[in-house]
Amino acid sequence: MRTFVLRRMLEAIPVLFGVSALTFLLLQLAPGDFLxxxxxxxxxxxxxLDQMSxxxxxxxxxxxxxxxxxxxxxxxxxxGQSFSYHQPVFRVxxxxxxxxxxxxxxxxxxxxxxxxxxxxLAAARRGTWVDRVLSIGSFALLSLPEVLSGLLLLLFAFxxxxxxxxxxxxxxxxxxxxxxxxxxxLRHLVLPALxxxxxxxxxxxxxxxxxxxDVLRLDWVTTARAKGLSExxxxxxxxxxxxxxxxxxxxxxxxxxxxxxxxxxxxVFAWPGLGSxxxxxxxxxxxxxxxxxxxxxxxxxxxxxLVADLLLAFADPRVRxx
Amino acid sequence: MTDGVATTAxxxxxxxxWRALRANRAGSVAGTVLLVLYALAAxxxxxxxxxxxxxxxxxxFHPSMPVHAGGWVEVTRPAAGAVNAYETVPGARxxxxxxxxxxxxxxxxxxxxxxHLFGVDAPARVYLFGADAMGRDVFSRLLYGAQVSLTVxxxxxxxxxxxxxxxxxxxxxxxxxxxxxxxxxxxxxxSIPALYLIVALRAAFPAHLSSRQVYVAIVVVLAFVGWASxxxxxxxxxxxxxxxxxxxxxEALGMSRARVLVRHILPNTASFVIVAATVAVPGxxxxxxxxxxxxxxxxxxxxxxxxxxxxxxxxxxxxxxxWLLFAPGAAIFVTVMTFHVFxxxxxxxxxxxxxxxxxx
Numbered sequence: 006m007r008t009f010v011l012r013r014m015l016e017a018i019p020v021l022f023g024v025s026a027l028t029f030l031l032l033q034l035a036p037g038d039f040l041x042x043x044x045x046x047x048x049x050x051x052x053x054l055d056q057m058s059x060x061x062x063x064x065x066x067x068x069x070x071x072x073x074x075x076x077x078x079x080x081x082x083x084x085g086q087s088f089s090y091h092q093p094v095f096r097v098x099x100x101x102x103x104x105x106x107x108x109x110x111x112x113x114x115x116x117x118x119x120x121x122x123x124x125x126l127a128a129a130r131r132g133t134w135v136d137r138v139l140s141i142g143s144f145a146l147l148s149l150p151e152v153l154s155g156l157l158l159l160l161f162a163f164x165x166x167x168x169x170x171x172x173x174x175x176x177x178x179x180x181x182x183x184x185x186x187x188x189x190x191l192r193h194l195v196l197p198a199l200x201x202x203x204x205x206x207x208x209x210x211x212x213x214x215x216x217x218x219d220v221l222r223l224d225w226v227t228t229a230r231a232k233g234l235s236e237x238x239x240x241x242x243x244x245x246x247x248x249x250x251x252x253x254x255x256x257x258x259x260x261x262x263x264x265x266x267x268x269x270x271x272x273v274f275a276w277p278g279l280g281s282x283x284x285x286x287x288x289x290x291x292x293x294x295x296x297x298x299x300x301x302x303x304x305x306x307x308x309x310x311l312v313a314d315l316l317l318a319f320a321d322p323r324v325r326x327x
Numbered sequence: 328m329t330d331g332v333a334t335t336a337x338x339x340x341x342x343x344x345w346r347a348l349r350a351n352r353a354g355s356v357a358g359t360v361l362l363v364l365y366a367l368a369a370x371x372x373x374x375x376x377x378x379x380x381x382x383x384x385x386x387x388f389h390p391s392m393p394v395h396a397g398g399w400v401e402v403t404r405p406a407a408g409a410v411n412a413y414e415t416v417p418g419a420r421x422x423x424x425x426x427x428x429x430x431x432x433x434x435x436x437x438x439x440x441x442x443h444l445f446g447v448d449a450p451a452r453v454y455l456f457g458a459d460a461m462g463r464d465v466f467s468r469l470l471y472g473a474q475v476s477l478t479v480x481x482x483x484x485x486x487x488x489x490x491x492x493x494x495x496x497x498x499x500x501x502x503x504x505x506x507x508x509x510x511x512x513x514x515x516x517x518s519i520p521a522l523y524l525i526v527a528l529r530a531a532f533p534a535h536l537s538s539r540q541v542y543v544a545i546v547v548v549l550a551f552v553g554w555a556s557x558x559x560x561x562x563x564x565x566x567x568x569x570x571x572x573x574x575x576x577x578e579a580l581g582m583s584r585a586r587v588l589v590r591h592i593l594p595n596t597a598s599f600v601i602v603a604a605t606v607a608v609p610g611x612x613x614x615x616x617x618x619x620x621x622x623x624x625x626x627x628x629x630x631x632x633x634x635x636x637x638x639x640x641x642x643x644x645x646x647x648x649x650w651l652l653f654a655p656g657a658a659i660f661v662t663v664m665t666f667h668v669f670x671x672x673x674x675x676x677x678x679x680x681x682x683x684x685x686x687x
Contacts, residue, residue: 023515034531148664150613152620152636153656160645160652170642264520272621273640283523284621287530299527303518 006318013314017307024303025078026071028296033067039088039290063292074293084300085293087286094297098282102301104173105278108201108270109263111194115202116209117256124213125248128221129240143207151266155200155273162196169193171275197270205262212255216248253316260309264302344598347676354672360665368473372432375467376446376453380628381430383452383462387411388648391457391465398423402451411647421451457650459638461628465654468630472655475542475625476632477662480611483549484604490550491557492593492600498558499565500588509558516555524552525614529623538629545624549614553607560603564596598677606670609663616659632659 040057043049058064062073077083084094127139149157162168169175173193178186220226221244229239268280275281279298286294338346348354367374383389388411392400402419406412427446433439447453456465498509516524528548536544568574569592577587618624619633620640627634632655639645639652 019511020514020518023511024518027515027519028527031527031531036533144664144667148609148660148667150609150616150659150663152613152617152633153659156636156639156645156652156656159640160649163642163645261520265522268520268522268526269617280522283526287526288534295527295530299519299523302520302523306520307518 009318010311010315013311017311020307021300021304022075025075025296025300028299029067029071029074032290032292032295035290037290038063039292041290074296084297087291087294089286089289089291089294094293097294098279098297098301101277101279101282101298102305104276105264105267105271105280105302106305108194108197108267108276108278109260111198112201112263112266112270113256113259115198116205116259119202120206120209120213121249121252124210125217125240125245127210127214128217129236131218139210143210146203147207149203151200151204151269152273154203155197155270158196158199159273168196173277193276197267197274197276200270200273201263201266204266205259209252209255209259212252213248216251217244220244220248256313256316260313261306264306340598344676348672351672351675353668354676357665357669357672360661361669364473364662364665365477367470368477369435371467371470371474373434373440373442374444375464375470376427376429376443377464377467378430378432379463379468379471379630381463381467383458383464385462386413386452386454386458387460387462389413389452389454389458389462390648391650392454394423394455400447400451400453419451421447421453423447423453456654457648459635459651460644463628465635465651468635469632469654469658472630472632472635473658475630476612476615476659479542479545479549479615480608483546483611483614484553484608486546486550487553488557488600488604491554492561492596494554495558495561496565496588496593496596499562500569500584500592506562510562513555513558516552517559521552521610521614522617525549525618526621526623528552529618534623535626538625541625545615545618548618549611552614553611557600557603560599561593561596564599565592568592568595602670602674602677605666605673608670609666612659612662612666 040054040063043057044054055064062070065073074085077085082095084098086092087094087097090097123139127136130136159170162170169192173190175189175193178189181189226239226244229243230236234243267276267278268283270276271278271280272284279302283295283298283302285291286298348358372378385405386403389403390413392403394400399420399422401415402421403413403415406414423445424447425445426442428441429443429446431439431441445453452464454464454466456469459465459468494509494513498506519527525548528551529544532540532544532548565588574587574591577591578584582590615624615631616633616636619631620637622634622637625631625634627638635655636652636659639649639655644651
């Protein structure tokens with residue numbers, strides 16, 4: 006098991022290398038650089054521009070810039086300086102990553118918290134109107150992209166006034182005691198988390214439904230019923246644990262769609278996460294900040310896939326021996 | 328089941344799939360709706376009473392107008408003492424006229440005309456779905472926007488699936504360093520969350536482009552995002568197909584490897600590819616919507632469903648003029664839903680075993 010984990014982690018390194026090279030290349034293809042905004046400013050002289058260009062290393066050929074970047078990352082874990090924040094990239098991104106992770110996890114809670122009971126219900130009431138309503142509802146959700154559900158929830162927040170319409174904290178957040186502070190963040194989290202969680206809900210619910218139906222067909226379910234267990238006990242004590250097995254592995258693999266969903270939710274609700282930082286950095290051509298942000302997002306995705314593989318290996322010993 | 332086999336026995340695989348698709352009621356309806364949507368987009372300049380950039384400086388944020396029985400709409404004027412509020416002129420009616428003369432346009436960029444399906448006599452104006460912040464007709468912009476939003480996905484998918492098919496096919500068939508190179512690159516592309524990749528790819532193009540250049544840029548971006556997941560699946564399929572006896576036979580007959588790949592191996596992935604492409608189209612459409620929503624895609628005054636949604640983002644619009652959100656929102660919802668239903672039906676008809684499609 007340990008060699009399996011180690012091998013998978015080593016395999017992730019060249020991939021992240023590739024991600025950084027690809028992103029760097031794209032940024033080089035983009036016309037202009039961070040200094041363009043200063044070049045248009047008449048109060049900044051040409052000499053100052055040259056000086057800044059040298060400070061940021063923008064005067065060197067891009068291959069040299071990239072080589073230096075890689076060297077600094079590998080030797081010092083230094084992801085460069087953000088031009089616009091005048092801070093190390095890692096420090097700027099740290100909070101954004103935490104916020105995005107919080108949003109993604111909350112979204113996953115929405116998805117799974119709803120998908121499991123609803124999928125079980127749909128399977129248990131197969132063919133009845135409950136099943137049909139759930140199936141139509143999930144189809145409608147599937148067709149409601151994050152941008153749209155985000156704006157509709159924004160409209161809802163605006164009309165009812167029940168939820169804040171953006172951001173992560175109220176203005177007086179820092180002066181609150183611990184409990185109201187947590188409550189404040191949660192209140193801001195509800196709608197973005199719904200945006201992230203609702204789209205994957207449809208697919209997960211369908212998978213849960215078919216997984217439960219697969220188990221219901223098995224002989225020992227009939228045995229459990231025959232020995233006089235109530236339908237409720239059969240479902241909750243016998244069917245549910247077995248139906249969950251194939252879904253466990255899906256848990257990690259959905260991280261990619263969660264991160265993309267979080268990107269949209271962050272844009273609509275001004276949630277200060279990795280996506281918002283990426284957009285801002287791209288608009289300002291803050292080279293190393295973009296690079297760092299894309300790298301962090303990819304690292305989170307790769308880590309998620311690794312966890313998914315581990316869960317799979319945990320659930321199914323055959324995987325470990327390939 | 329046996330009846331079905333008996334009646335379709337003489338048909339080609341495509342003919343059998345067509346019959347299965349026709350028998351699926353939801354699929355037939357969805358297919359028809361899609362045809363109608365694309366016809367609406369193609370005929371946009373004729374069906375739209377106004378040009379997409381045509382501004383009415385007297386009526387910003389005009390609410391939608393109901394069409395009364397007998398085919399007329401009310402005539403409105405700005406209400407005295409209020410901003411962006413309108414009152415009907417008592418007793419005045421603007422009858423809808425058919426095939427009126429208006430702004431000149433060209434059908435599919437070729438056939439010139441200046442007739443529009445309907446309109447009202449100036450200075451009155453007809454706003455079926457209301458007007459936006461610039462006094463532009465939302466109904467017209469929805470139709471023009473469909474031209475971008477509906478086709479960008481199709482063109483993008485055409486390119487990315489061709490790429491994915493070829494690269495995946497080569498990787499699976501040739502193996503060796505080609506396989507390593509293609510699959511490692513695919514892995515890199517798959518390791519970046521889709522929207523991060525889309526935004527980073529868009530950043531490689533200049534920020535300000537003409538509407539035609541933006542179109543090309545978006546297509547290229549979407550094509551780069553989608554190829555990797557398809558290439559991976561195709562490689563797997565090719566790996567198993569290339570050991571089939573008819574492939575070995577073709578090779579033994581001295582057929583070139585390129586010919587074997589294109590004529591004998593790739594066609595066997597067709598049903599998978601067609602279904603995967605249909606299921607993936609909504610993702611591509613949403614890619615454009617998201618980019619334009621962020622202001623990195625289609626720029627005003629050109630219309631796309633994405634930048635129409637983007638214009639509906641502000642608090643004041645959501646409060647006072649929600650139709651600016653509902654109109655493009657409904658269009659996107661209906662389109663995505665139709666593609667999902669159609670994709671499901673197509674999957675049942677072509678490839679019953681398949682479970683899910685590709686990214687993004």
